[in-house]
Amino acid sequence: MKYLIVGPSWVGDMVMAQTLFIAIKQQHPDAIIDVLAPAWSLPIIERMPEVRRGIDIPLGHGKLGLSARYQLGKSLRQEKYTHAITLPNSFKSALVPFWANIKHRIGWRGEMRYGLLNDIRKLDKSQYPLMVERFIALAYPEGAELPKPLPIPALQVNHNTVHKVLRQYSLHTDMPILALCPGAEFGPSKQWPAGYYAEVARSLAEQGWQVWLFGSAKDKAVTSEIKGCLPDSLQHHCHNMAGETSLADAIDLLSYASAVVSNDSGLMHIAAALSRPLVAVYGSTSPDHTPPMNKNSATLFLNLECSPCYQRECPLGHMNCLKQLSPDMVLAAIFHLTRHSEEHLKIQWAKEGGDLH
Template identity: 60%
Template sequence: MNILIIGPSWVGDMVMAQTLFQCLKQRHPQCQIDVLAPEWSRPILERMPQVRQALSFPLGHGVLDLATRRRIGRSLKGQYDQAILLPNSLKSALVPFFAGIPKRTGWRGEFRYGLLNDVRTLDKTRYPLMIERFMALAYEPGAVLPQPYPQPRLRIEPQSRDAALAKFGLELDRPVLVRCPGAEFGEAKRWPSEHYAAVAEERIRQGWQVWIFGSQKDHAVGEAIQERLIPGLREETANLCGGTSLAEAIDLMACARAVVSNDSGLMHVAAALNLPLVAVYGSTSPGFTPPLADQVEVVRLGLDCSPCFDRTCRFGHYNCLRLLEPQRVTEALRGLEGPEPVNVLAEVD
């Protein structure tokens, strides 16, 4: 049984999609799973043992280009028994339709009747979590999802990890705290840089080093965090935002002793690496896309105005993040690691 997955367009969603792949392998151990998705997702998919191959989709998010979709579909004719669509858009249904895949499964979305022939109606109260909505597509309509739910797990090759360490001149002589201060969704998911700096200072004084990950757009945030640290501590941080590929970021993050992250794609990567993780939530909710790992502490204030799921604060104050003090995160980190480490750099001031 060959199955084509039409993958999502966000890092976190792609990580969470592994729960679907795991369910498919549980139901059909001999099935072969290919994923058609943007090229950026290849490093994630290559680290999922359930995926046979990642197929690069050349069109950007929101681009129709009917001719290209038809060409890709026709190139896939006769290769698959089923297609499962994770996006709900009409555009995402075109390639499986042009490919003539016999069974085309997905949630009822925008005008997809005829394009899909296994159309599901989503009951959001029955499946409140995104992973539940992904996993349900592996089963017959109305099926009870088996418990416990699978957790995403990325596979790291030591050779690629060591190559990334050498490329960026990083050493593992001290424990590593990874911070992911970015959020592609918008400012309403970004914990303030001064709070990240306070957590970094506490860890560095205890003998840790700090690595900062994110996209090129997050580089300025990484610099702002570094600039808030005094000389002697600042040198213990590495701002890698925009400097690494996604593959390198994943491999380097696997070296961490702990991670502090906004609700972002990299938060889900950290969870899929099963790292001790403190997840900071502001405008969004862990009730929909929680990090899936064994050692997770979610920190949020739960103000009356949150979660709002807005990209920017409608009131302009961002209190759900600004008022969330660094002490809450440092306490959560201590809870994940056990006894408080010795303050070996207390003399730095």
């Protein structure tokens, strides 16, 4: 069996899509899986052992590009894929599998896609509340019971490559690493206050941790604000890499984190798929739909009367769903997740003549 998967357009969704690839391999170990996706997502796909290769779709987000899609579909006919699964719900996402003459074309009903898909399914959101359930269900016949437990994303990193990345950014791993991911592409209603991140950073830096700040170029202002809140004596323990690292480098560096604090974002799902101790902070969205899937994570969500609102900006103007979620709550969650690993660190460092405060 040979699958072409049309992947999603968001970082977190692409990470969660690995659950589908795992589900296919659980049923058909010899299946070949290729993923059609934007070029930015290829570093994620390359770290999924279930996938043979990622195929760049040379179109910007939201562009119809009928001619380009037709030419791509036509070029893929020689691959003789037996199955296509289309994860986005858009009309245009179903075009390439159709033009590639793939016999079985599977997906949720979404926009008008009759004919483009020939195994088209109506989504019952109450039956599949989790995004990963909606992905995994497409690996099985309609109505089939999903596996228990659900497969979870698990990205793999090449440690030889990671060592090169550490040297590239002049980083070391001889102190515990707190990774902070304070950005959120969706909007400010998903962003825990920068001052709260700074309090967490200062508290752990005072205990002998170093702080690594991650994000895109758009997040440079907030990461700079967080670093600027630290006293001069702790500045050298804080490394602001927002806008500096490629996605591939960020994945490799996050694999070394002793703990991660993140908004509901793509980097949150990457940290979870790397099985890092993770505190995920939710405001306008809900962990009932897209939670981190790793077991060593804590989701903090106040579940106020006004949340989740799923708005880019707080419609009430107060942001209480995030402002009332205190740094002490995050610090307590970090301690709970890392207390065993810290004991291990103390023992290791004592053997090596070191000290962990």
